[in-house]
Amino acid sequence: MRNAVPPDDDAPEYSPRPFWSGTISFGLVSIPVDIYSAHRAARDALRMLAPDGTPLSRRYFCPKTNTELEWDDIVRGYEVEEGKFVVVTDEELEAIAPEKSRDIDLRLFVDAASIDPRWLVRSYYLTPAGDSTKAYRLLARVMEERNRAGIATFVMRGKEYLVAIRASGGILRAETLRFADELREAPDIGPAKKTTLDRKRVAAIRREIERRLTDDPGLDELPDTRTERLRALVERKLKRGEDIVGAPEEVEAAEGGPQVIDLMEVLKERLGREEAA
Amino acid sequence: MARAIWKGVIRFGEVGVPVGLYSAAADRSVSFRLLHRTDLVPVRQHMVHPVTGKVVPPEQIRRGYDLGDGRFLLLDDEELASLEPPPSREIEIARFVEAPGVDREWYDRPYHLAPDGDRSGYAALAAALHQARAQGIAAWVMRKKAYRGAIFSDGERLTLFTLHAPEEVIPASVLPAPGGRRLETREIALARQLVEALEDEFDPSAFRDEYRERVLELVRAKAKGKAVPRAKAPRRKPAAPLARALEESLKRARKDEKRRAA
Numbered sequence: 001m002r003n004a005v006p007p008d009d010d011a012p013e014y015s016p017r018p019f020w021s022g023t024i025s026f027g028l029v030s031i032p033v034d035i036y037s038a039h040r041a042a043r044d045a046l047r048m049l050a051p052d053g054t055p056l057s058r059r060y061f062c063p064k065t066n067t068e069l070e071w072d073d074i075v076r077g078y079e080v081e082e083g084k085f086v087v088v089t090d091e092e093l094e095a096i097a098p099e100k101s102r103d104i105d106l107r108l109f110v111d112a113a114s115i116d117p118r119w120l121v122r123s124y125y126l127t128p129a130g131d132s133t134k135a136y137r138l139l140a141r142v143m144e145e146r147n148r149a150g151i152a153t154f155v156m157r158g159k160e161y162l163v164a165i166r167a168s169g170g171i172l173r174a175e176t177l178r179f180a181d182e183l184r185e186a187p188d189i190g191p192a193k194k195t196t197l198d199r200k201r202v203a204a205i206r207r208e209i210e211r212r213l214t215d216d217p218g219l220d221e222l223p224d225t226r227t228e229r230l231r232a233l234v235e236r237k238l239k240r241g242e243d244i245v246g247a248p249e250e251v252e253a254a255e256g257g258p259q260v261i262d263l264m265e266v267l268k269e270r271l272g273r274e275e276a277a
Numbered sequence: 278m279a280r281a282i283w284k285g286v287i288r289f290g291e292v293g294v295p296v297g298l299y300s301a302a303a304d305r306s307v308s309f310r311l312l313h314r315t316d317l318v319p320v321r322q323h324m325v326h327p328v329t330g331k332v333v334p335p336e337q338i339r340r341g342y343d344l345g346d347g348r349f350l351l352l353d354d355e356e357l358a359s360l361e362p363p364p365s366r367e368i369e370i371a372r373f374v375e376a377p378g379v380d381r382e383w384y385d386r387p388y389h390l391a392p393d394g395d396r397s398g399y400a401a402l403a404a405a406l407h408q409a410r411a412q413g414i415a416a417w418v419m420r421k422k423a424y425r426g427a428i429f430s431d432g433e434r435l436t437l438f439t440l441h442a443p444e445e446v447i448p449a450s451v452l453p454a455p456g457g458r459r460l461e462t463r464e465i466a467l468a469r470q471l472v473e474a475l476e477d478e479f480d481p482s483a484f485r486d487e488y489r490e491r492v493l494e495l496v497r498a499k500a501k502g503k504a505v506p507r508a509k510a511p512r513r514k515p516a517a518p519l520a521r522a523l524e525e526s527l528k529r530a531r532k533d534e535k536r537r538a539a
Contacts, residue, residue, distance in 0.1 A: 026468075026471070029523060038382040039446060041445070044444070047349060051337050054326060054328060056324040058324060060320040061332075063319075064313070068325070074312065074320060075314045077317060078496045085312055087317065096488070096491045107475060108475055108476075111479065117381065118387045120384055121302075123382040137457060142465065145469070148472055148476065158307065159488070171455075179484060186389040201401040202405045205405035206408055206409055209406060211290070212290075212370070212373050213374070214372050218372060219379070234350055238344075244348055245341065268453060271452050271454065273455070275457035
């Protein structure tokens with residue numbers, strides 16, 4: 001297994017790089033996969049700029065020596081008492097669970113519908129990493145047909161993950177799940193007394209619900225006021241030619257230069273790749 | 278009783294039910310700090326000018342909208358403030374969908390909803406939503422940020438999930454499924470039997486984050502200057518042809534099952 005993300009607890013959650021690369025095992029069958037987030041960075045995020053309009057870079061500094069640090073200068077530490085840290089290396093973290101850091105070993109299959117969304121932390125897509133997609137497709141097909149999800153745990157970067165591997169439409173997905181002690185109980189709202197239930201009110205609310213019942217959650221249609229306002233503001237200012245900084249890049253440079261890799265394109269390419277003969 | 282992180286009123290048509298939001302999740306993973314290797318001082322982050330290499334202090338940092346061609350459009354504080362949605366206590370439900378409802382890749386964080394005053398209204402909404410086997414799709418503004426969410430009921434209690442923004446979500450529906458040579462009937466049958474042999478109920482309490490304990494033990498041992506165990510080289514499993522691997526796995530799974538039953 002390789003750690004696909006640098007050992008940075010502040011690393012952006014949104015990345016076109018895989019979250020994890022390794023092997024899903026299913027009995028003695030091994031399925032090499034890359035796991036990618038199901039979420040990408042919002043397009044309209046604002047950048048931080050210098051007074052002259054140059055986009056800034058985030059860097060790490062040591063407040064004591066006042067020097068800028070490279071990744072090699074940085075280690076990970078656990079605070080054992082205030083201001084006192086114990087350094088922990090990736091190798092040490094891996095050494096205490098070597099068997100768990102390379103494989104997602106599916107030894108349990110459960111009813112996929114029985115995994116309450118409250119358990120869910122994040123969603124991911126799995127792409128086949130080897131030449132053959134056969135084992136991937138086989139697992140996806142059988143899980144989907146039986147409406148089952150595979151459950152396993154694995155370790156990455158000093159953290160254990162409980163994960164459900166599910167299938168839909170021929171695609172394998174992963175969901176990281178909360179451990180039982182990571183769910184909080186509901187606040188006490190007193191005993192549920194059926195007698196206090198106002199039947200008329202229930203019926204009236206139910207009618208209101210049914211009047212608004214649709215098949216489509218319409219999540220794309222709900223107004224996202226900030227994005228709309230931002231786009232309108234940008235358009236107004238552009239028309240007036242106000243507050244534009246930086247020089248437009250040459251067309252050539254823009255085409256040949258580093259391009260922003262979109263996670264959705266990465267996923268489409270990796271899932272749609274032809275199987276090697 | 279825990280305190281509500283926010284209070285609002287669920288509203289659709291004539292219905293208005295005041296509720297409080299309570300976080301339903303708590304992250305318990307061990308958290309590390311990034312340290313400077315030589316003096317073990319926690320690092321700080323600063324924004325740096327890439328050309329001059331100088332740190333730009335926060336009060337001099339400007340915000341810009343990326344025009345995508347090397348140019349940025351500057352926005353001042355007043356303009357940034359104008360992007361914030363007006364504050365409101367309304368949790369507006371525009372529509373309901375039948376269960377299972379929203380696709381799973383949309384879910385973000387879970388919250389318990391508790392009645393804020395009108396218990397009878399809360400109980401009636403919980404009952405009605407459960408009877409209709411529906412989820413409410415909600416929109417509201419909390420702490421200067423617009424949210425969308427899905428509201429569920431188990432008959433007595435309401436749960437609210439915040440949802441990811443549409444521009445963030447990569448819907449499964451746009452992704453192609455991997456293709457390739459046709460799967461053999463025998464392989465499908467074997468794989469199905471293997472899944473069946475490994476089927477059981479989902480019992481979340483059966484999984485404990487044992488690794489968290491091990492990490493804390495490691496840290497304590499190191500704090501006392503004790504030696505830590507070395508990594509063992511992982512045992513590689515020999516690659517077998519798919520059908521044979523499935524057959525062998527099935528044999529083992531059945532043996533385990535028999536042993537458990539005995």
